[in-house]
Amino acid sequence: MDALVARVGSIRASKSAAGGSPSSAHSPKRMLFLDLVLSVFRLNGLLVAEGDAMTEDLGLTSARWKVIGVVALSTAGLTVPGIARVLGQSRQAVQRITDVMAQDGLITYQPNPKHKRSVLVLLTDEGKSAYHALREVQDPWAIRNTEDIPVEDLETALRLVRRLIQRLDK
Amino acid sequence: MDALVARVGSIRASKSAAGGSPSSAHSPKRMLFLDLVLSVFRLNGLLVAEGDAMTEDLGLTSARWKVIGVVALSTAGLTVPGIARVLGQSRQAVQRITDVMAQDGLITYQPNPKHKRSVLVLLTDEGKSAYHALREVQDPWAIRNTEDIPVEDLETALRLVRRLIQRLDK
DNA sequence: GTGTAAATGACAGCATGCTGGCATTGTAGC
DNA sequence: GCTACAATGCCAGCATGCTGTCATTTACAC
Numbered sequence: 029m030d031a032l033v034a035r036v037g038s039i040r041a042s043k044s045a046a047g048g049s050p051s052s053a054h055s056p057k058r059m060l061f062l063d064l065v066l067s068v069f070r071l072n073g074l075l076v077a078e079g080d081a082m083t084e085d086l087g088l089t090s091a092r093w094k095v096i097g098v099v100a101l102s103t104a105g106l107t108v109p110g111i112a113r114v115l116g117q118s119r120q121a122v123q124r125i126t127d128v129m130a131q132d133g134l135i136t137y138q139p140n141p142k143h144k145r146s147v148l149v150l151l152t153d154e155g156k157s158a159y160h161a162l163r164e165v166q167d168p169w170a171i172r173n174t175e176d177i178p179v180e181d182l183e184t185a186l187r188l189v190r191r192l193i194q195r196l197d198k
Numbered sequence: 199m200d201a202l203v204a205r206v207g208s209i210r211a212s213k214s215a216a217g218g219s220p221s222s223a224h225s226p227k228r229m230l231f232l233d234l235v236l237s238v239f240r241l242n243g244l245l246v247a248e249g250d251a252m253t254e255d256l257g258l259t260s261a262r263w264k265v266i267g268v269v270a271l272s273t274a275g276l277t278v279p280g281i282a283r284v285l286g287q288s289r290q291a292v293q294r295i296t297d298v299m300a301q302d303g304l305i306t307y308q309p310n311p312k313h314k315r316s317v318l319v320l321l322t323d324e325g326k327s328a329y330h331a332l333r334e335v336q337d338p339w340a341i342r343n344t345e346d347i348p349v350e351d352l353e354t355a356l357r358l359v360r361r362l363i364q365r366l367d368k
Numbered sequence: 369g370t371g372t373a374a375a376t377g378a379c380a381g382c383a384t385g386c387t388g389g390c391a392t393t394g395t396a397g398c
Numbered sequence: 399g400c401t402a403c404a405a406t407g408c409c410a411g412c413a414t415g416c417t418g419t420c421a422t423t424t425a426c427a428c
Contacts (some may be wrong), residue, residue, distance in 0.1 A: 058340045065245055065340075065358045069264065072242035072285045073385085074366040075235055080386095091414060116240045119376075121415045122377065127304065145423055146376055163414095170228045170235075173365060177358065182230040185355040186302040188347065189237045196244040196345060243415085246384095250416095261384060279406065288405075291385045315393055317407055 061180070082169060086161050087132065091125050095164065099135060100159045105148030107140065116197065134158055243298050252339060257302065263332065266321070269305060270329045275318030277310065286347075287368065306330055336350050 079090030088096065098114050101108060106149040108126055112119040125151055129135045134155035151159060181198065210324055249260030258266065268284050269276060278296055282289040299305045304325035307317040321329060344352065 040212055046300065054336045057344045057347075057349055057352060058337060060349065061340045061344045062336070064352065064356045064359065065364060066264070066267075067356060068238060068245060071238055071359050071363050071366075073286055075238060075365060077386090078366055089413080095235070097236075107376085116243055117414095118416060120378090120417085123377080124414085135285060143310055143376085143424070166232070167228060170231045172223065172360065174227045174231045177227075177361065179227055179230065179359050181354050182227060182234060184351050185358045186230055186234045188351050189234065189241050191347065192343065193237060193241050193244060196241075196248055246415090259383080287384095288386060290387085290408085293407080294384085299403085311393075313406080 039096065051122065078169075082165050083162060086158055086165070087134075088158065088162065092129055095125050095129065096155060096159050096162065098158070099149055099151055105140075105150045106139060107143065107146045107148060109146065111149065116193075129155075143183070222330065243364045248339075251259050252335050253332060255306075256328050256335070258328065258332065262304070263300055265292065265295050265334065266304065266325065266329050269321055270326070275308060275310075275320045277313065277318060279316065281319065286363075299325075 076090045079093045082091060083093050094115055095111060098111050106114070108123050109119040111126070112122040115122065126135060128181055130137060133152055135149050136152050138150055140148045202293045246260045249263045253259060253263050265281060265287055268281050276284070278293050279289040281296070281336055282292040286290065296305060300307060303322055305319050306322050308320055
């Protein structure tokens with residue numbers, strides 16, 4: 029973790045630090061994991077910022093980006109709590125996003141044959157074209173960010189992240 | 199990404215979906231990356247929740263967890279903007295956390311010889327014992343979550359995450 | 369059928385993090 | 399020394415996400 033602090037440049041106050049803490053008995057796996065945790069926090073923030081920047085011309089935000097992506101992939105429609113379960117967020121958080129997106133004409137609520145109260149969320153034509161426009165920005169972005177990264181590394185990282193998700197999500 | 203939707207269990211509405219979308223011309227790396235991005239969002243949320251649960255008995259929160267960890271590792275003290283740079287957050291966000299933590303007696307502001315206005319953040323004795331108590335919860339947690347994960351996988355994932363951070367943080 | 373538990377909608381309140389704006393202090397070039 | 403730019407403190411407003419609560423609907427065991 030000292031590495032994490034030291035890695036960030038231009039921190040005058042920490043010049044004389046970083047040498048002292050006797051970090052003995054630090055199992056490498058433990059340190060790797062804690063470093064990974066902080067890095068995930070960092071990456072998450074950057075990805076949200078990146079998503080906001082990438083979608084602002086489309087009338088979207090990173091929150092809508094997630095929702096529209098999930099809805100676009102479900103041909104039969106999803107309920108709000110269903111979207112929340114996919115995204116691992118509270119249904120209230122998703123509900124607020126979808127309400128605004130419905131006002132903006134990106135999605136519509138349709139009767140759910142399986143459930144009288146819990147309506148289905150579907151993309152409107154405007155929502156679909158927003159999703160297609162999104163894809164045209166998102167896909168090059170994804171390709172650009174992985175061009176010099178081996179597939180194996182991506183697979184290993186994804187497997188690890190999923191493993192942690194599975195473990196923490198119980 | 200269909201996999202992401204399908205992977206989440208107990209979603210009745212998506213039963214009849216997930217089969218249709220003709221995801222041709224999807225380069226595997228692109229799909230892997232987008233899946234990784236969504237998984238990082240998911241993992242981030244779980245880690246924050248985990249951090250909150252882990253630290254609530256110590257009078258901490260996940261936000262304070264990050265701050266106290268950074269401050270504890272810098273023997274010379276850090277300025278608020280310095281902490282923000284390490285964490286990759288805005289100085290305002292960190293300032294609000296540190297102000298409350300100072301009120302709670304976990305940290306103190308000390309004069310900065312290098313800068314008249316920008317004070318240094320240091321742990322109080324109470325803050326140090328909170329950090330030690332934190333370590334006693336955090337370390338077993340880290341070990342528990344990595345016991346069946348190869349070191350090489352952790353290293354690969356960390357390297358990849360850092361690589362993405364470096365690329366997005368410019 | 370009935371009753372209980374789970375799921376959902378709706379509302380309120382709170383925590384975290386961001387941006388923008390403005391005044392003040394430091395830094396560096398001249 | 400002066401000036402211009404950067405860094406910092408402080409304030410306000412906003413977006414996102416969480417929990418808690420309550421009423422209603424749905425699902426399921428009996």
